[in-house]
Amino acid sequence: MTTAQRLPASLTPLDTALAAVLRDVAAVTPVELALTEALHCIAAEMAPLRAHPPQDLAVTDGWAMRANDLVGASSYAPLPLTAPPLWVEAGSTMPTGADCVVDAGAVDAAGPIAQVLAEAIPGQGVRRAGSDIAEGRTVMEAGRPVLPRDLLLARAAGLATLRVRRPRLRLINIPGGEATAAFIADAARLAGADVIRSDAPGRDAAAIAAALDASADLIVTIGGSGVGRIDAAVAALSARGEVIAHGIALQPGRTAALGRIGTTPVVALPGAPDHAFAVWWALVLPVLDRLLGRGRRRTQALPLARKIASTVGIAEVTLLARLQGSWRTLAIGDLSLDAITRADAVLIVPGTSEGFAAGTDVDAYILRE
Template sequence: MVTTQRLPASLTPLDAALAAVLRDLAPVQPIELPPVDALRCIAAEMPALRAYPPHDVAVGDGWAMRANDLVGASSYAPLPLAGLPVWVEAGAAMPDGTDCVVDADAVDASGPLPQVLAEAVPGQGVRRAGSDIAAGRTVIAAGEPLLPRGLLLARAAGLDLVRVRRPRLRIVNISKGGLAVQLIADTARLAGAEVVRLKAGPDIVTIANSLDTGGCDLIITIGGTGVGHTDAAVNALARRGALIAHGIALQPGRTTAIGRIYTTPVIALPGAPDQAFAAWWAIALPVLDRLSGRRPRTTLALPLERKIASGVGIAEVVLLTRKQDHWAVLAIGDLSLDAIARAEALLIVPGGAEGFAAGTLVDAYMLRE
């Protein structure tokens, strides 16, 4: 007979649960990916880049010349030339002995001898070697997400492959709805994970069989963490591996569970979108960031527009938006889908705090990087 799933008499503090699931967890080994596949992955240590451009190039179309040869030239005192200078297109390498590009109408070729009608300065119309990328620069610091700007440098430097850390995440859908699953999958991809999704039936055997650690670094289950008659995700985790904690002092998301199967962390998220979102940010995302070797996430310190009241003993998730250089509260504890979509930042009030007074400067995690 299968034991009915139950929450323990006391909830595990959030900081204790997070410390337990992070214990002995190390970043995954770097892999090499082409830039097209590396977007939002977390950069590993990369070799120094070569200078770009590798040589002086023309910024625009025009005549390549040497500035010192044009001293005194003007429309009133044209400077005759022995022959036409070299014409260069934008992006072309500058010919040897030239250091500037003058406009097409600065050279008059209508007479027997071409004439220059304007002076120039060294470097005019020229992009110097190494001016875009200095020799020895890295694409991006290790631990930072690779965004289009960083990949621009990689492509410009001619890198066919970049070194990244991309944890493999398996999401097991046990919930009746798909909103939470899609939300977490999309958020995980934005965090640089390689995501594989599975669907599992609600019975304990099917769920346990789906918790396969092969080819993944983190397992997330969604749904089935409560105490309903068909909830069995936590019992399945206990059967397959080691259950560390069930029932986290977190609002929303108190039915979240954490465990391990061998060395692979498993986080069981509730099926409701707001609870899954809160537990993802409070527990699952820090685990994914540890596996990615990611540097601490961006925060922004602003004073609170109004007081935040919170119950002692329960960490509460607060959604915030900026309002005239203050944080305005959109939702606390009870998170609507509209508030989740509109929020610019997220704050977790520690379980030991009663909240924050109006005007308190608080560091909130940015939801929009």
């Protein structure tokens, strides 16, 4: 007969559990990835770029000239040219000394001497050297997610790869948590991880332990962390490595567990989607962000439309929606899937707090980038 997992008499405070699992976790070594593979990864330090374009280019078809030579020219006072003008096509390099492009109709070349019929200003019809990419700048700041607009800049600079951090996250689904596993896998890829997904062959401790492959930078299990008769994820973790905490003072998500196999941190998520979502934000993302070398996630401070009441001793995950310049509470502690999909931000109320009064400015993590 299998002994059921049990939670300790007192739950581990969230900040204590997080500090323990983050101990000795450092950013992974950067790798060079093709541009399309680098999307959503976290940028590492990059070499400075050369100016782009490297020289002045014509952006319109027309006559390449020097603006100072055209002062006073008009259709009423044509300005004769001492030398034939040079024609340039859009995208071609500007001739030495030319600093503007005038329209074809602004030059009368019908007679023996060409005449200019209009003035121009320096830079007219010209893309200056370094105007798209300044000399010495980088594609992007280290620690930020690679976005499509960053790839546009990289391609313009002629780069084929980017230097990024992409930690390997091994996601192990324990039978029964398929929907939650798919959700966490998608979230992890979007966060910049290289997700290696596998399924435990069963829910017993031996089957789960066999799936706990430590050849990754972070291991996340889905399901089996509760205290039911067939929950055995924590027993499997204990057999393969070290259990740091089982039972976190977090609502929802109190049956989550933390551990380590060798030097690889392990987070055991509950199988319920709302509990997994809470533990993902409270525990998994901070570990993943440390491995990614990511900068602080985007937050926004707005006043609360209504007060938030919280239980002292338990960190509570709160979902917020932005409404007329304030945060409106959608759910606290008990998260419906509807609230998760409609939320604009997430706030973790500390276990030391009783909540926040209406009108209090709270800094919440933005869910919708």
